[in-house]
Amino acid sequence: MAFTAKILLLGSGELGREFAISAKRLGAHVIACDSYAGAPAMQVADGSEVFSMLDGQALRQVVERHRPDFIVPEVEAIRTEMLITLEAEGHNVVPSARATQMTMNRDAIRSLAAEELGLRTCRYSFAETLEEVRQAAEHSGLPCVVKPVMSSSGKGQSTVRSAGDLERAWRYAVDNMRGDRPRVIVEEFIEFDHEITLLTIRTRQGILFCPAVGHRQELGDYRESWQPAAVSQRALNDAKAMAERVVEDLGGYGLFGVEFFIKAEEAIFSELSPRPHDTGMVTLVSQTLSEFDLHARAIMGLPIAEVTLRGPSASAVILADREAQDFAYEGLAEALAIGAPGAEVDVRIFGKPVTRSNRRMGVALASADDVERARALASEAARRVTIRYS
Numbered sequence: 001m002a003f004t005a006k007i008l009l010l011g012s013g014e015l016g017r018e019f020a021i022s023a024k025r026l027g028a029h030v031i032a033c034d035s036y037a038g039a040p041a042m043q044v045a046d047g048s049e050v051f052s053m054l055d056g057q058a059l060r061q062v063v064e065r066h067r068p069d070f071i072v073p074e075v076e077a078i079r080t081e082m083l084i085t086l087e088a089e090g091h092n093v094v095p096s097a098r099a100t101q102m103t104m105n106r107d108a109i110r111s112l113a114a115e116e117l118g119l120r121t122c123r124y125s126f127a128e129t130l131e132e133v134r135q136a137a138e139h140s141g142l143p144c145v146v147k148p149v150m151s152s153s154g155k156g157q158s159t160v161r162s163a164g165d166l167e168r169a170w171r172y173a174v175d176n177m178r179g180d181r182p183r184v185i186v187e188e189f190i191e192f193d194h195e196i197t198l199l200t201i202r203t204r205q206g207i208l209f210c211p212a213v214g215h216r217q218e219l220g221d222y223r224e225s226w227q228p229a230a231v232s233q234r235a236l237n238d239a240k241a242m243a244e245r246v247v248e249d250l251g252g253y254g255l256f257g258v259e260f261f262i263k264a265e266e267a268i269f270s271e272l273s274p275r276p277h278d279t280g281m282v283t284l285v286s287q288t289l290s291e292f293d294l295h296a297r298a299i300m301g302l303p304i305a306e307v308t309l310r311g312p313s314a315s316a317v318i319l320a321d322r323e324a325q326d327f328a329y330e331g332l333a334e335a336l337a338i339g340a341p342g343a344e345v346d347v348r349i350f351g352k353p354v355t356r357s358n359r360r361m362g363v364a365l366a367s368a369d370d371v372e373r374a375r376a377l378a379s380e381a382a383r384r385v386t387i388r389y390s
Helices: 014-025 056-066 080-088 097-104 106-116 130-140 163-175 233-250 278-286 291-300 332-336 371-384
Strands: 006-010 029-034 047-050 070-073 124-127 144-148 158-160 184-188 194-203 206-209 213-218 221-227 254-263 266-273 313-319 327-330 344-349 360-367 386-389
Touching: 006 014, 006 056, 014 029, 014 278, 014 291, 047 056, 056 080, 070 080, 070 291, 080 097, 097 106, 097 233, 106 124, 106 184, 106 233, 106 266, 124 130, 130 144, 130 163, 130 184, 144 163, 158 163, 163 184, 194 233, 194 278, 194 291, 206 233, 213 278, 221 278, 221 371, 233 254, 233 266, 254 291, 278 291, 278 313, 278 344, 278 360, 313 371, 332 344, 332 371, 344 371, 360 371
Parallel strands: 006 029, 006 070, 029 047
Antiparallel strands: 124 184, 144 158, 144 184, 194 206, 194 213, 194 254, 213 221, 221 313, 254 266, 313 360, 327 386, 344 360
16 A cells, blocks of 8 residues: 555654554554553554563664665653664654654753753753752742653652752652653743743744744643744744754754743743644634644645644543543533534543543633633533443
8 A cells, every 4th residue: 555654653642643543544544552551543554563661672673574665753751862863774754753842841851951052941950869859949949840751641740849849859859750860951031921832843835833832731741732832022033943953953854842931021942842732622623724734744845835733722621530441432422512603612531441530531612702611611521421330
């Protein structure tokens, strides 16, 4: 069978699933990889591989078996040293092996942003012991935020308001880190007005931006997002300038999720993911081309004329509250019924084979005549979808 490109997708969660759909619509052949069978992207891909991506030799064997045109990481927990080696041997790692390696670890990307590129960030220090955490907190001041340098979806992150809570935060970060480095970042707590994700696309023709995505987090993880976010033109221009500098430095082609704190007229660089971002799920209804469509086109060198916003839109996650393998979804009809002319509502179930406490199992999407109404509709739709455990 002829295809436009063979893609090895490293990570097969809900973001990988949507990317696989977008890539296959463009004629790509997708092999979805993850540490467990039946992951969401595997359900829509042409083939699959089950292995630990922290096992460098297993990763090499899979690459050599499939000989993909593009290696597309979708998660942080990958043996990035092997990606560097594979790229040096001629394999195309998206957007680049360096970008994947640097953004997998908060220490590398923060040092690049603040120390090499001179971007505005909060005060921060790194720590590998509890005593170093205490010293770092003196530098940042209290309250502060403690995060593992390698994690995803906010796991291991906590806000510390008193010195007595530093040990708990250190233990929580180490227990929830990814990889094998007991290292954390301790950063200044910024009383920001809101957070945004600036989806930034690096193409062969130049840099494009999606309208800013606002988002709300709980326990360090995204709960709802909306587009467009209310951001002053000055702060947005500064965010775009910083995003362009960092993605140009990282190189390669694809979509980058660049996060900022917004405080009045100021944009403060926070983090970056060299792949579609969870808060960007809203683009499934808000834009003519979703973040997944944009990532696929940029990777494959296909033209993107412009990024067009359909209208104010929002997303809200559907969460599990316990661990289970036998469960079912209820309330889909009730959730979809709240849509009306001029107020579109949709629900996407991710297809994860097991639930866990606070695990994202789906997302409700809504568009309306203004952002606040879209947020209300998405949140209500998400509340109406429940998980029944057997």
